[in-house]
Amino acid sequence: MTDSTATPEDWNKLSRAVPEWFQNAPFGIFIHWGAYSVPAWAEPIGALGTIEDHEWFTHNPYAEWYYNTIRIDGSPAQQHHREVFGGEDYDAFLDQWKAEQFDPADWAELFKFAGADYVVPTTKHHDGIALWDAPGTGERNTVHRGPRRDLIGEIARAVDDKGLKLGLYYSGGLDWHVRPFPPHVTSESVHDTSRPKDAGYAEYAYNHVVDLVDKYQPDVLWNDIEWPDAGKHFGEHGLGTLFEHFYSINPQGVVNDRWGATHKDYATSEYEAARENESESEWENCRGIGFSFGYNQVEGPEQSLTGRQLARHLTDVVSRGGHFLLNVGPRADGTIPEIQRQALTGLGEWMATAKQYLVGARPLQDGMAASSEDPWIRWVDRGTEAVAFVDSPGGGTEAAIKLDAGRFSLSQAVAEGAGGTVEATGDGLNVTLLPDRPGPAIIRVPKA
Known part of the structure; x- marks a missing residue:
């Protein structure tokens, strides 16, 4: 079956009841950790969904978008990159990323204390650097360079040891390394005109996600942005085949909605963007403790939510029928910044009492x-x-x-x-x- 013969009815055959574990999982932890955690720099201008495109991309508050922002002529990030790093190639950050203090058991203990039900680390962000020995990446991953560790495998084991569910984030929509485009300066370029749509990239992404499913058996597949159009079918290396494989490995697994107009188990919003999705029967809001997902050294208390503010945000989301995926952005050395640790600890002190009233709650x-x-x-x-x-x-x-x-x-x-x-x-x-x-x-x- 090719892309042209995958009909809405074909995708609808994948529809199923959302498993009980996810219905009763109000709170998850997102992890954005990558080579971008070395420069760890962005302008904390505000929340996604509140700022128009031109300002957003030129002054992007997402530190994990550093590789894109430094390529926008005249951007403060480009000036910062020249002044601090001499304009060196982005991949130098992969070799400088050592993760020398990374303690996955400590992370999992903190997430458990905070009241999390599931944990979703990034396996490959838009920079294309894989946090496991991903097929087809050669040495451009954390097993062969930088940390020289299978970071996803270590996180997966630590999460499982604490009895938490594992989700895996994957950037299927963008890969600035294997499919380079000019820097994004509009939302349209991100979601349509400057994303890879070809069959070769579809096969590349398919092989990655199947490898993740087989190696780590996640409970959530969390794709980002889109999926290459040439792969939206049920044939070899097709997205429909990928979903079928995932459900055969984990019948209780769920997938999010960022695969284009294909299939989803639940919808997502991000900060203040895509809030219309919060009217669906199953939805999840994601955001960082500050305005970035990746660690941003520029952010301070004035941009960051406290444990008490997180408790209110979580409660608001659950009261409206949603799940809350809260991001943690570790430093390059593997430590969780104190401002984030304090927020999670404060939330956990409240969740020790409150969580039992959030699990299984309905509006x-x-x-x-x-x-x-x-x-x-x-x-x-x-x-x-x-x-x-x-x-x-x-x-x-x-x-x-x-x-x-x-x-x-x-x-x-x-x-x-x-x-x-x-x-x-x-x-x-x-x-x-x-x-x-x-x-x-x-x-x-x-x-x-």
């Missing part, structure tokens, strides 16, 4: 209770009870929640953890927020 039926911004309130449905997550963005200590006493047993509402206390009033609940709470107060309200 509360419209009309039962309302979310609000001040006081900050999000609701989830736990079957026999509703759970409110309550915070005060203005620093106040009191939050009034109006509820219909006919639909809830207000007198039986209880506060869990160290976030606050609750008492029933005539028309709802009054929550007293404790000053040192690690995240939103958790209020359980039985249904009547």
